Amino acid sequence: MPSCLLVDDSRVVRIVARKIFEDLHFSCDEAENGQEALDKIAVESPDVVFLDWNMPVMSGIECVVRIRSMTLFKQPKVIFCTTENDFGKITEALTKGADEYIMKPFDGDAVKSKLAILGLL
Numbered sequence: 001m002p003s004c005l006l007v008d009d010s011r012v013v014r015i016v017a018r019k020i021f022e023d024l025h026f027s028c029d030e031a032e033n034g035q036e037a038l039d040k041i042a043v044e045s046p047d048v049v050f051l052d053w054n055m056p057v058m059s060g061i062e063c064v065v066r067i068r069s070m071t072l073f074k075q076p077k078v079i080f081c082t083t084e085n086d087f088g089k090i091t092e093a094l095t096k097g098a099d100e101y102i103m104k105p106f107d108g109d110a111v112k113s114k115l116a117i118l119g120l121l
Contacts (some may be wrong), residue, residue: 002120003027003044007037007063008052008081009056013104017050020108024121034058045072048120050111053082053093061096068097075120081106110121 004026006017018028020109029046031037035058037049053060064078079100080093090101100114115121 001025001027002048003029003046005029005031005037005040005076006077007031007034007049007055007060009033009055010052013081017106017111018074020106020111021050023108024112024115032059034060034063034066037063039069041067041070041072041076045074046076048079048115048118049075050079050081051098053080053084053089055070061093064093064097077120079111079114081116 004015004021006028008014009032014030021028029040031040033055051060060080077099078097079102079105080098081102083104085103093101099118102110102114
């Protein structure tokens with residue numbers, strides 16, 4: 001079963017995302033910020049990280065840069081999920097290591113589409 005780490009400071013977003021990923025047969029874990037995500041990834045790297053941009057403690061952009069610098073058995077696919085819709089921000093996320101980008105609010109079809117593009121479905 002593929003695994004997903006849901007990283008968002010909003011509990012509601014994590015609940016919605018968990019439902020979508022579990023319906024797609026992913027096991028899910030959660031983190032409230034980038035630092036908590038890094039701590040979990042260091043122990044067991046998930047197949048995909050669903051990552052918010054704006055969070056306390058450590059932003060999503062700083063988190064993805066740190067993920068990409070980690071020596072891991074396997075690098076996870078990273079999907080940014082954010083309200084940041086400026087083309088420059090999207091480019092920055094992809095340049096710094098994100099594999100895909102999805103806008104909030106999102107739905108199951110959008111998530112499924114991104115996972116298919118990444119070869120995870």
